[in-house]
Amino acid sequence: MSLTDRQLNLISKQDAYNGKAEISDGEGLVVRITPQAKIYFDYRCRFNKKSLRIRIGKYPVTSLKEARRKHKLMMELRESGRNPNIALTGELEFITLDDCVAYWLKHYVPQLKAGTQALYRSFAKNYLIGAFPERNVETIPAREWMQWLDTISLDKPKTANSLFTKLRACLNFCKSKFIIEKTDLDRIKRQHVGKAPEVGTRVPTFSELSMIWLAIERSRASSSNKALHQLTMLWGSRLSELRLARRSHFDMEAGIWTVPKELSKTNTPIRRPIPTKARMILERVMATYDDVLFPGGDLDKPITISAANRYIRRIRDGLPIEDWRTHDFRRSLSTGASELGVMPHVVEKMLGHELGGVLAVYNKHDWLKDQLEGYELYAEKLDSYLK
Structure with a gap:
């Protein structure tokens, strides 16, 4: 009634x-x-x-x-x-968070590298879209932003911290394009959200590297997956530089691997020599696969980062050594090569880093010969533990 x-x-x-x-x-x-x-x-x-x-x-x-x-x-x-x-x-016309995310994904994210695009789209799908449905993004109070981030932080503090930086980047981009004027998220500081990612300190020793190498050799996995991680260990490269590599990136006659700027974190090509031990593995890979050298289930597509990480997690769980990640191989190369007498500027080039200061502007030399000597010394040291 x-x-x-x-x-x-x-x-x-x-x-x-x-x-x-x-x-x-x-x-x-x-x-x-x-x-x-x-x-x-x-x-x-x-x-x-x-x-x-x-x-x-x-x-x-x-x-x-x-x-x-x-x-x-x-x-x-x-x-x-x-x-x-x-x-x-009474605000029937306003900009929502979903509107901002859609604009950011359409007009900014496509300019980034493929891996970064995938990461940003994943964060948007899993956390941002639908977080504040039909709410004016400019009037959401700082308290609600913080409560939402704190809820995520309970189980995933590092994810919450990373999410905050991506959300802030999204909203700042929309402000720069005059889509919105301001939000209360500006009142929140990153150090108050979750837990910032720790700077890596783990340096797997040659003894540990040899255990990882042998575990990879003995594992049940595709030859491309095994080769991907062994070559990453030998070169100290970023995983994505190899994972997304194509046959054309390797000049076997000249003995040079060129990472194109599209796959380079520094947005400049990276040139590395192909040392003996890496060449042997690379030749086997090239004899097995076509243009995509490190494919997953689909031979025409590179193995996904999740599949690569899943494999290495299985290897890690079966070894009685302190926790480690594939990215730690870079720290091992830097430390190990330096201990073997390789000069710092050469090590930086081996890692694919830009040199600092004036050198970064004027000196474009790759020190390929010195890099090759460093890689050969490093591989010989690793071999001594494998034997």
Whole structure:
């Protein structure tokens, strides 16, 4: 039975009330009545798989007619997939977080490297899209931003910290394009969100590297997956530089591997020599595979980063040594080559780093001969442990 103004008026004039605490007007519109005879209009519904109870107003400041008008608008918004709270703010046209993310993914992210694009799209899909449905991104309070980030941080503190930087980059890009003016996220500092990624300190020793090498040799995996990680160990390269490599990147006659700028973290080509031990593995790979040298299940596509990491996690779990990652091979190369007498500027080139200061501007020499000597020394040292 629908409510009437007369019914509400009679209740509101009482000093105390001991009747039903809640009376329905139909389709989710209810009045809540306190023992002190105070009357409130609420809208109860489900939105985005959650139960909502939205306070419309207090009677008689908000009349029954006005409550029904707002209730009707709320139902229309909900049925169209929009947050019914919008009916109370009057902001029927505004920019949401989803709008910002979509704009960022379309106009900024495609300029980045393929791996970075995939990472940003994954964060957007898993965390950003749908986080604040039908909310004006410019009016979301800092407290709500922080509560949302803290919820993620409970289980994944490093993810929350990384997510914050990507969210901030997204919103800053939208501000630079005058899509939005400001948000309360600007009030939050990165150090207050989750846990920042730790700077790596793990340096697998030659003894540990030999154990990892043999575990890879004995594992049940595709030859491309094995070769990918063994070559990464020998070259000290970034995994993506090899994982995405093509046959054309290797000049076997000249003995040079060129990482194109599209795959280089520094956005400049990286040239490395092909040492003896790496050449032997590379020749086997080239005899087995076509243009894509390190494929996954599909021979025409490089193995995915998740598949590569899953494989190395299996290797790691089966070894009785301190926790390590593929990226730690770079630290082993840097430390090991330096201990073997390789000059610092040569080690930096072996790692694919840009030289600092004026050298970065004027000196484009690769020291390929010195790099090759360094790689041969490093491989010989590793071989001495393998034997």
